[in-house]
Amino acid sequence: MKILLATQKPFAAAAVAGIKEISEAAGHEVVLLEKYPEQSDLVAAVADVDAMIIRSDKVTAEVLDAAKNLKIVVRAGAGYDNVDLEAATAHGVVVMNTPGQNSNAVAELAIAMMIFMARTQFTPATGTEIMGKKVGIQAFGNVGRLVGKKAEALGMSVMAIDPFLPAEKIVEGGATPAATLEELYSSCDYVSIHIPATPQTIGSIGYDLVSKMPKGATLVNTARKEVIDEAGLMKALEERTDLKYITDVMPDSYEAMKEKFGLRVFATPKKMGAQSAEANVNAGLAAARQIADYFATGCTKFQVNK
């Protein structure tokens, strides 16, 4: 089978080598499409492939229409909002992710972002410490739980909420459950967002929640820019000159935010949460194994469009 490794943001060389090794040992061929400038390059590259490994690459209905032999797409990572699941299902294409494989990299970035903002973006201005502060974890999945553990080790107290987890599971994971999002936002010095971008969550964090945060609080977003209502966030930051926002990746209105709020806001230019050599290897090799297993045994353990 022909597997296309399509990564607009390339994997580390060791991950590419590992993907090839696993796939070739299973009798498959890997072709590479990295750093492609246009979406049309992806559409052109899928014509004769049987499988795809992608990152945040956009697998749209157009891509799926062009991929006549495609049987499986594995998103090497957690969020699959970049894949048109409905179109994939209509084409009989199995879509999987590799949950947990890049979580540590994202969790480390969330902690780094808290410290970066606490220390005024590494400028000489007097900052604060995160020890003794309270972090609220919005969604207690693979990344959220790791952020909680690392924050606790650094002397923070941890609160969490997750619409899919009962309070006892949050307690088992080492955090204090919040009864409502309002409670989480109003009682935490840092809120770290770990929700996926879905029709229910897009634009769901805005003025009402952010303006409830305590004095000097920071909102940390290593999830998706789309979950933020940027106009509402800006209104809150305008009214409350003590609040801060840091995000991986750049909001649509970042230029205006930077101009208005200076060092109170920061955004990475390109999503970097999962961009560690370790995460590339973990997620990339897991994707290759999942494809090899699927073709060998029909295993659909991580399928997300069942």
Ligand code: 3PG
């Ligand atoms: C994910 O959903 O796994 C992360 O956002 C990583 O995305 P990336 O593979 O584009 O870095």
